[in-house]
Amino acid sequence: MTYKRRISALAAAAVGALALSACGGGASTAGSDGGSKSLTLGSVVEASAWDPAQAHVGHYIPMYEAAYDTLILRSPDGQLEPMLATDWSWSKDKKLFTLNLRDDVTFSDGATFDGEAVKANFEHFKKDNGPQASTMQNVESVEVVDADTVAYHLSAPDPALPIYLSNAAGFMGSPQALESQAIDSVPVGSGPYVMDESATIAGSQYTFKKREGYWNPELQKFDTVTFKVMPDTTARLNALVSGQIDAALLDPKSEAQASGAGLVLTKQQVDWQGMFLFDRAGDQVKALGDVKVRQAINHAIDRKSILDAVLLGQGTVTSQIFGESTSAFDESLENYYDYDPAKAKELLAEAGYADGFTLKMPSATGFDPVIYSSITQQLGAIGITVKQENLEGNEFRNRVLSGDYPASYYGIFQGEPWIAIGHHVGKDAAFNPQGYTDATSQKLIDRVQQGGKDGDDAAKELNRYVTEQAWFVPFFRVDQMFFNSKDITVQQQIQQAVPSLYNYAPAA
């Protein structure tokens, strides 16, 4: 009677709800579809908007590389090679950068790639205010010399420009698609793959299919490429082990399991982590103004133990901020500061701080809490009282970058010297909120800006200067633990968090 009706209604509702859940989130994974080659990558991040002006570097790059080409291609070892541009050159005053372009490239919507397209992309890039817009801050305009030649007019020399044009600023989208909002959801570029909208679920999975008529079939190693969004490390681990994905970044704590499951490990160092001593001028904390104090801090940290505890030893203890692959790297600076609390105390006393002092530092949820507690403990051992203030992720960045704190722990990308200077060494660098500078460093920085052999030498000198002056307290370079299945081969990309899409190939 009524009873039965009620129960069947409930049952129908339940089945309905389950069916609903079946319909959504039900795109099939790019897997073995008999004969065709597919690549499935576990991505740490969700794709941002697909507008190339919104492109980001690091974990986002392979996704944009699926749909877009860059002007210049960066090979796995960091060399710059032709892509949409065939060759390029600097003017004598280093303020004009000219590129010759290919004439046989079309976008997936049929538009032609030419000088006008480059100019349109540049203007859109600046206007659209994406996360990498600051890389073009020194470029005033792009001149279309002719159909296959463009010239970048700079307001000041920028030796990193070619690198930028091999990254976010170099992605070229179809000019007519750039202005519409549709390009945020579906990319329109000249790249090796095209998005398969039917197999794409925003926030969860992005699928791309090989593009017919792509000008460089050599770069199209697969028929289908799928990015699965998996921010959780354990999820990526499980997916790798079970074969759901072919490659992903993991972490030291899951290494044992991954290796045990027969996955291939490649390590790559991209970031350095350590303390930034923003207040080198001593405005907030007088003590920090004295180089001896900063050096004392460097000697007080037991880098190896922290590395072992937090990253299970996966990394390299270092005292310099420049990376191994960069021209500024100096092997002899690697262990400039050894762990020596006694010496640290001595230095402090010499500087007149035998009783120590107080240091306010922010802590964020992004780093392992063990790091913060170790800093507090180890600095405390030489008499420096560290007051930790826990900040929310957003707050952290804002407060730190606006100079609220004299020092902070952070991790930062080790790019080429000019990029690193722009990030955290130069007086206008984001991570130099106090704007600290001095004559010696500025002279060196100016030389680096000019590029060339002298620029490289200056970079090395700068490295030595910064290290001896203890502007920072580098702890270690972090090993990125990248795992892939035996079905594919992959080459790591220097100075990039994850390999470029072009670096993957099916195993022979």
Add this chain to the structure above:
Amino acid sequence: MRRLAANPMALAAGAVLATIIVLSAGASIFGRYDPNVGDLANVLLAPGGEHLLGTDDAGRDIFSRLLHAGQTTLAAGLLAAAVAITIGTPVGILAGYYAGRLDSITSWIANMILSLPGIIVLLAVRAATGPSVWFSMVVFGVLLAPSFFRLTRTAVQSVRNELYVDAARVSGLGDVRIMARHIFSVVRAPLIIQTAMVASVAIAIQSVLEFLGLGDPLVPTWGVMMADAFRNVYLQPLLVLWPGLAIAAVTISLALLGNALRDALEDGQKTPKAKKQPKDAGKEAAGQHGPSTGAVEASAEEREHLISVTGLQVGYPQAGGTLKRVVDNVSLHVDRGEVLGLVGESGSGKSQTAFTILGLLPETAQVAGGRILFEGEPLLVAGDDVRNRARIAKLRGRGIGYIPQEPMSNLDLAFTVGYQLVRPMRKVLGLSASQARDKALELLATVGIRHPERTFNAYPHEISGGMAQRVLIAGAVSCEPKLLIADEPTTALDVTVQAEVLDLLRGLQQRLGTGMLLVTHDFGVVADICDRVVVMRQGTLVEEGDVRTLLRSPSHEYTKTLLASTLEGKEPMTMLGLERAK
């Protein structure tokens, strides 16, 4: 307090809680290590040796950290509870006292707050205010306030209604003061219980937030320890056990304690477990109160009656273990075609006796002694399960019928009158649907309902009290029982309707020749329709006899008093009027 101590669950919970509180409060004493200092050379050590519970991923001693974390966790839980009480209680009091618009507004707000999923709100608040355990707990306290609000509001309302009786005598000022005193006594216990529950929930939620990384990871709390442990779960799974146990122990203990408190306060209402009465206990109990009838064979005389109750003893177990007797050594019988009146004041045990016959007592009741025979066959013996005797189950409706007291509450509002008449007949008599329906309509006509068809199709809320009682009578006789037990069938009716229903009953009884056991407190009814009478008082039978004799010349003092008191304000019946004239 004593009752609380007697409850083993409460004792265990209390002990656990006390231990944890003491350990946490004395964290600096019991834990030998600084909770924030770690030895990086000794990370993730297994329990044992220097470290009772091992070390965590920073090389810190887990035991010490656990205890210090307990301080913060417990304090935070208390904070949430305190905020909830501070906000909810005064507002609840005001809403209950002033009622009106204030009440509606605050109630609406309370409902609104209650309808929000706490986690989402806390997440949103955190987006606005940043990470801080204390602030989240304050906000959570606000979210929990409605429960205290409702508690105090209800308490105040009940007290306020009581007081209106005395409103005339009490001055305005005294009103408030008396209210205050009354409120505290009423509200105190529920408040304590609620606090325990709320603290438990607060600790749970707080741990969740910290686990999700939304707290301050540098301040050790159990939630933070869980997060640390989970981060390292592949390396040292044991880490999750310690904070997990701590959280579980505290939250469960608080809940158990709160529940036990509630039990202890509701003394009589919370019935102790109903155990099956062992046969010996019945005999033993019977032996203390008069002649044992358990072992004695039923006499021939007993078997002659339609129904015979001998030495019946029924009681309810009390918290202390004693048995409170409500029917104490009662013996009576009803013969075919006769009407026996069972008279007494409320609490005399008359209804209980009737229910015992029908097997309709609550589960907690126990038959301590005696037996009941129906048509010569045993219906109940000492030690029987009071509810589920197979014998009585077969007789219900068919052998023995029941007419309840309160007409409206004895019909299931969700089914039509007709259904409730037809269904028993189909089951008990095996009639077909149409046969049963015809019979039902016939019965409805017999009991004097003017439009049987209409009533048949109606729902109980659509008919009047008098009609409902007639329906119930119809139902009782529908399966042609040999004995009718009527429990105060006219008490709940209007005076005019009473007489009609009594006539109806008498007519039915005479026509069908059923025996009837009529439970009542009204001698008027007794005089009207009964043949014989028994009088009960506080569970025992004080007098028995045929109607005329008992009413004219009662022998027991109590019967005399009862008769005298019933004459107040009532129409004197003829026989009794004679009595007064004497």
Add this chain to the structure above:
Amino acid sequence: MLPFILRRLGAGIVLLFAITTITYVMLYFSSKNIAHNILGEFATPEQIAAKQAELGLDQPLFARYADWLGGALTGDLGRSWFNSEPVLQALSSRLPVTLSIVVTALLVATLLAAALGIAAAVKRGWIDRAVQFFSLAADALPSFVIAIILVTVLAIGLGLFPATGYVAFGSNPSLWLASITLPVLALIFQLTASSAQQFRSAIIEVRRRDYVRTLRSRGLGEREVLVKHVLRSAAPPALTILSLQFIGLLGGSVIVEQIFALPGIGPLAIASTTKGDIPVVMGIVVYTVIMVIIVNLIVDLVNGWLNPKVRVS
């Protein structure tokens, strides 16, 4: 029936409006530095200013709220500030995942709780005490502790189930089942416990009612009385209980989804509130309140339907 529905919907809309307003005001005060976070560390001041203008962050509270409200009323909940994904799409693509664990948990828990509640209420004795103890204990125990224990023991220790991840029903039913087993288990513990307790109380209360006694006196079998009459009368309070549980589930599923890395609404809620992605947070609040309203409305309707007084009129 119709005026009743309209009135409830009206009350629901007022509730929705009140809650979204309060939430928006709270979030407003937290959005000062959002532009910087969206653009990343190396953004120039000009970029930040431009972004603020683009998102309307320089406008006063009222204007911003009116803007959002206007959009929301036409079904446009805006786009995420961080990845430009339309909020509505973000919610709708994640909703099936959340529903699959919430609905499954609710169904399983209801059946279990009903069985336990009935057994406790009818049989009394040791079953009753056992059920009560279990209810209290499991209700008080936070579900995330249970979830972690399940993961540690069953997934990592014994390897019986995947520790994290979700497989859609459409792509592989048996893997889907495996991926939701542990999350559902974690949820039903607490759900069953509290529901069983409430069902038990409701059934005991109904069994004490007069008409139950009278129906038994007529000779109707115990089982029939229990099922047709007791359970039916206990259904309205039971449904109310279930609706409250559902609301609790919405909160509980957030944590469980986070622990098991299921791509449902939960991780979206946590990520967006942590980052300060206001359009998404508002979208989630709206979604939550609407769910609450719908569930309450359904329960009211079903209760009304069960109650002849309402139905017949």
